[in-house]
Amino acid sequence: MKKILSVILAVLVIFTLSACGTSQTPQTSVTPTQPASEPTKAPVNYPTKDITYVVPYSAGGSSDQMARVIAKYAPKYLGVNMVIENIPGGAGNVGLVQFAGYKKDGYSIASANTTMNLQPIYGTTEYDYIEIFEPIALVVSIPIAIAVPANSPFQTIEELIEYAKANPGKLQYGHAGIGSITHVTAELFAMSADIKMTQVPFGSGNDALTALLGGHIDIDVASLSEVLSHHESGTVRILAMCTDVQVGDIPTLVSKGYDVDMKVTQGVCTHKGVDPEIIKILDEGFRGICTDPEFISELESLGMDVDYLGAAEFSEFLQKQRKIFEEVVTASGILEMVKSQQQ
């Protein structure tokens, strides 16, 4: 009898614990003020409880860091706490797919990164994310750079291009994964400079950087946050920026006549079909967070520049970004490469 009782108790405890996985604690909160231009709609009582923020990457990465800083400012601008839920795996797909299954009541949001817009093009994802998610805010954008080791023979980007033209396929560049934004950017650069380089895929930007520092690859196409400190301390040399933004005295590819302007973007989204009033409140809330000077400086200290776009502009931006991605991915042959591997 005792044994059966203990087993039942244990099972009950397990179930209660797993049920407590999503926080459902009601919060006494500030009822947000409604915009005066909506006279006929009844005010929506949102938010009244914590919002879940799904990060489809593991704790510690840049998406996660950004999420935690946002969560810190959420009580100030949205009146409730945000609970981060890390669901890593599959280059972000596992978490996004799981998020897609959450209730569309506006109490869950997710990271909306470049990956979200890029992955579905390869036809390997469950859903086309920009069709089922509603953009709320673009928070940061991170420029992309072309870096070589300190002892590389190339001092300028022209020298690199010259060498590459004379020795097609000999230069090896590292990136953060097949089909990733850095891979796509590198191929776009190769296309516009009319050169051929060999790509070496890595699991993360960090792994590629390690290989670059050891001299195992010739070039690393990386997000600026990864290589800037190394460029400043001299262990790495950034030859050019793939984003049309001036960083120190590093030339941009655009200024050299190459039409390459790509960047890593990180934002936030919720589900399509959520009450537009709620979207408006989230939009206002994030506008507050992203324009808060302390928030901006905290993100800056993490190496991320705030480049805020509100819900409507972010939506437009995503559509434009998707078109550019589709063009580049096809023209550079990456789409073909991924599709042929599927067979």
Added chain:
Amino acid sequence: MDILKMLMDGFAVCFTWENIMACIAGVIVGTLTGVLPGIGVTGAMALLLPISFGMDGTTALIMFAGIYYGAMYGGSTTSILVNLPGEAASVVTCLDGNQMAKKGRAGAALAISAIGSFIAGTIGLVGLTFFAPLLSRAALKFGPPEYFAIAVLGLVLLTNLTGKNPLKSVLMVLIGIMMSTVGMNVVTGLRRFTFGVPELMRGFEFGVVAMAVFGINELFSTLLEPQEEIKVGKVRFRELYPTKEELRRSIPPILRGTLIGFFIGLMPGPAGTLSSFASYSVEKKISKHPEEFGHGAVEGVAGPEAANNAASSATMIPLLSLGLPFAPPAALLLTGFIVHGVTPGPTLITRHPDMFWGLVASMYIGNVFLLILNLPFVGVFASMLKTPANILMPIVMVITFTGAYATNNSIFDLVLLLILGVFAYFISKFGYSMAPLAVGLVLGSTIETGLVQGLIICNGNFLELMSRPIAGSILAFAIVLVLITFAKPIKRILMHSKES
């Protein structure tokens, strides 16, 4: 000596109330994180990151570092007591640690584990203090081809970890490698064996697998097999602690483990886990009583626990001197640095000496705290085993399930836990042991990724890969080892064919 003076300055930085408190808080949180399976170091650090924004930079880093190496102390507790690894790096401790506990030597195992961790952690720190820049430059020389070579060597060395039947071990290693191919492949972005299940895209999570094949396996054993009443006589205080003999036998493995862990920790990858496996294998091969392994050999606890602590000290080296995090907790430490406006790298030591040396000094102090913290509790933990199984096992079950869920917030992982656990229970009845499966799982992806990237770098030419000095010599060594293992059987076959 210049370095010693700077270290002394570091201690001066350390001895303020905030920093000491941060150190203590960090190591306690770390130990708890280590003891509880599933709740990882990285998760704990990520949770505390926003709180650290308001703290002074050095103080915050002292706390985070404390969490990291603290976990390496705590991880062995549940491994020894209930055959449930608290951290991936403590999987190997289950093998002999739990056996020691079953023989009533739980206290000894826990104590030796703490002592070994302390010695290794401190020696590792000495290496960090004096050799950091040199070691990191050496570490960079290892690229994908070298990682492949080391993983192959690891496979050769670690295959026959347990059990008497090498063939069965090899089969389990192969199953482990097969399991490592499931998921979204790093190099090609292809999904393999996911069967349309989204959660399988991330592949089999090592922590969950370890909990299943060790912990759940143990659970079923206890459930389904009649347990003899453990004679609970008056347990003398002396019996809770290691005997002189056990201590004497532990010192050489601890030193060897430190060396092994330190070098493996300098490289990217699951350093703690790999170094503990490597140490166990070395101890087993060197031992004059190899048959004791798997049944409570104290060397099998001392060596691996030292190794994983040395590895955590060594991971700090590429982090602090190059700004390169080779393990997820190191990545969070890096974030901690950046948040406070400091970028680790070659200039860290010169531009922010007080932060660097304060951190290093705090790690020495933290190790001492941990020893003081863990040793007295050995008795408390060991006597937990006196709890009757029908109360202890449900608690362990709850902890296992919570831990597995906490890893990825996924119910799927719980299903996986059960299925793998049942599978492990049944085949272990047929004499297949689980440790080689764990080895295969850990090494499988490194071997594949290293080989593919290595071949790309070497222009598709395997000979070119072998002609790289480091990779080539490691691979040659591995081949020699394989040949030696097969030398006797080959000789026999040759002799037989001569006679006939």
